Amino acid sequence: MPSDGSRKDPAWNYSHLENPKDTNAVTCNFCAKVTKGGIYRAKQHLAGGYRNVSACPRCPSSVREEIKEYMSKKKEEKDQMNLLPSDEINFIDGEDEDDIMEVNNRGKRVASAGSGSASVNSSKMQKQKGPIGLYFSPRPEIVVQKRKEGGKQIAINDACKKELRGRACAAFARWMYDAGIAFNAVKYDSFAEVVEAIGQYGPGMKPPSYHEVRVPLLRKELDNTNTLMNDHREEWSKFGCSLMADGWTDKRGRTLLNFLVNSPRGTMFIESIDTSSFSKDGDKMFDLLNKFVNRIGIANVVQVVTDSESSNKYAGRMLEKEHPHLYWTPCAAHCLDLMLEDIGKIPSISRTMQRAVELNSYIYMRPKLLNIMRNFTHKKELLRPAKTRFATCFITLSSIHKQKNMFTSEEWNRSKWAKEEASKRVASYVLMPSFWNNIVFSLKVSGPLIPVLRLVDGERKPPMGYIYAAMDRAKEAIAKSFGGVII
Numbered sequence: 001m002p003s004d005g006s007r008k009d010p011a012w013n014y015s016h017l018e019n020p021k022d023t024n025a026v027t028c029n030f031c032a033k034v035t036k037g038g039i040y041r042a043k044q045h046l047a048g049g050y051r052n053v054s055a056c057p058r059c060p061s062s063v064r065e066e067i068k069e070y071m072s073k074k075k076e077e078k079d080q081m082n083l084l085p086s087d088e089i090n091f092i093d094g095e096d097e098d099d100i101m102e103v104n105n106r107g108k109r110v111a112s113a114g115s116g117s118a119s120v121n122s123s124k125m126q127k128q129k130g131p132i133g134l135y136f137s138p139r140p141e142i143v144v145q146k147r148k149e150g151g152k153q154i155a156i157n158d159a160c161k162k163e164l165r166g167r168a169c170a171a172f173a174r175w176m177y178d179a180g181i182a183f184n185a186v187k188y189d190s191f192a193e194v195v196e197a198i199g200q201y202g203p204g205m206k207p208p209s210y211h212e213v214r215v216p217l218l219r220k221e222l223d224n225t226n227t228l229m230n231d232h233r234e235e236w237s238k239f240g241c242s243l244m245a246d247g248w249t250d251k252r253g254r255t256l257l258n259f260l261v262n263s264p265r266g267t268m269f270i271e272s273i274d275t276s277s278f279s280k281d282g283d284k285m286f287d288l289l290n291k292f293v294n295r296i297g298i299a300n301v302v303q304v305v306t307d308s309e310s311s312n313k314y315a316g317r318m319l320e321k322e323h324p325h326l327y328w329t330p331c332a333a334h335c336l337d338l339m340l341e342d343i344g345k346i347p348s349i350s351r352t353m354q355r356a357v358e359l360n361s362y363i364y365m366r367p368k369l370l371n372i373m374r375n376f377t378h379k380k381e382l383l384r385p386a387k388t389r390f391a392t393c394f395i396t397l398s399s400i401h402k403q404k405n406m407f408t409s410e411e412w413n414r415s416k417w418a419k420e421e422a423s424k425r426v427a428s429y430v431l432m433p434s435f436w437n438n439i440v441f442s443l444k445v446s447g448p449l450i451p452v453l454r455l456v457d458g459e460r461k462p463p464m465g466y467i468y469a470a471m472d473r474a475k476e477a478i479a480k481s482f483g484g485v486i487i
Contacts, residue, residue, distance in 0.1 A: 010070055011043045014063055030058040043067050077204050235265040240302040243292055246331075247279070247307060251429055253281045259292050270296075282314030289315050291321060303327040308332035332456040332467055336449060340391055343445050352438040353393050357431045362426045391453055394446040399440045448477035 015026050018034070022116040027034050030278045035041045041053055048055030060461050076328065176185070185191060196207060208217060235241070241263040251257055257279070259270040270292070278284035293301050304319055306312040310328045316328025342348060363369055374380075381399070450471045 010066060011038050011039050011046060014046060015042045019192040028056055031056050043071055045476055047071060118201050229268060232263060232268050235263045239301055242303050242305055243296055243301050244305045261296055261360050280311050281313040286315035286318040298323060301326055303329050305329045305331055307331045310336060323464055325461045333453060336453045340394060340446055340449060344393060348438050349442045352442060355435060356397055359429055391450060394442060397439050397442055444481040445478060448474035
């Protein structure tokens with residue numbers, strides 16, 4: 001009988017052996033023709049187009065295409081294998097034995113007993129990677145970690161590997177460009193693990209399907225994430241944790257609330273809830289927060305962190321009454337954003353911001369004027385969005401102040417935009433000394449607070465131990481900018 005490896009050949013679905021002991025004679029199921037040369041010659045008979053054997057006249061076109069595609073795929077894999085040294089080549093399931101055996105002119109297989117044929121077969125038969133290889137192949141994440149620690153692998157054929165790596169990298173980069181994947185995705189450790197896992201599999205790996213990525217693999221990763229959370233839960237019970245509720249609005253206008261838990265081990269995302277229908281209702285927000293406190297463990301939660309919305313304030317106070325050991329803490333980033341909002345309500349600053357917005361809109365709606373601006377700013381933009389809306393306003397004021405010379409230059413004065421009727425109001429802002437004086441005043445008040453906002457809204461390190469010192473420095477800087485006089 002044919003070996004298990006050769007039985008995987010699709011040609012066995014359309015042919016059979018009349019005599020199980022004679023694997024050289026294969027009979028076609030469609031035309032009953034007997035071919036000498038094993039399943040390899042039977043495939044040529046089904047596919048057609050080979051001079052050594054006649055094509056099957058009754059073979060359906062679908063079967064013919066299936067066999068041709070299979071033979072073409074096998075040929076590509078062998079061509080790729082020929083680029084590697086023989087001691088580096090491993091096959092997962094093994095090549096078809098009949099595909100790598102030579103057939104002589106009399107239709108008989110070349111025996112492996114002779115010295116010449118033995119050398120031929122030994123060079124063509126590749127090393128097999130059986131099930132035991134799964135136990136001796138290192139896990140991808142371990143290989144990646146050792147590589148980061150300075151471990152170096154021995155290269156048998158550097159030139160060949162360099163060429164193969166170039167092909168693989170080019171193919172992957174092309175996929176990134178087609179899919180629109182961000183370049184920084186290659187910085188993730190999980191990406192290096194993917195590359196290592198594919199390399200351990202070897203050539204001919206079938207990529208995951210749309211269904212696999214969407215359903216079974218996603219469920220498997222969810223189970224893996226839940227397993228990782230067990231270590232976090234142990235930390236919660238030992239040292240306590242903080243429950244954080246981060247609210248935001250998506251593109252569809254829905255108000256979403258992300259729940260996260262922070263502990264000495266790190267921050268873990270728990271769940272995202274759509275609160276569009278009750279985000280302003282203090283009682284319902286209390287019920288929601290209390291539900292997550294019970295879910296994490298009443299004894300584990302030390303504090304609950306939310307923004308300073310009135311409904312969240314009410315819910316926080318209710319939580320403190322319900323659980324006396326628990327503290328409600330307003331979000332530092334949100335508090336700083338509210339401070340900038342209050343600063344922006346000062347009449348002189350509010351008026352200056354409105355004029356700056358009008359100036360920005362005027363420039364960005366005129367491509368030629370925008371080009372002049374970029375020549376002055378060395379490709380930098382006046383409008384620089386920040387993580388919070390009010391911080392964006394003050395950062396934009398800073399950008400306009402840095403490019404003050406552009407609006408007083410001869411190129412600006414000679415341009416048609418400085419003389420247009422519609423632009424006279426905008427031009428008057430530029431020529432108004434109070435406009436620039438108010439910008440300086442705004443930056444003196446808000447400038448020291450922007451670095452503090454970046455500190456508390458960053459992700460590099462926990463900022464709680466630095467907030468009070470940073471706020472003291474900001475207060476001192478603001479007072480110093482006004483000569484020690486608090487306005």
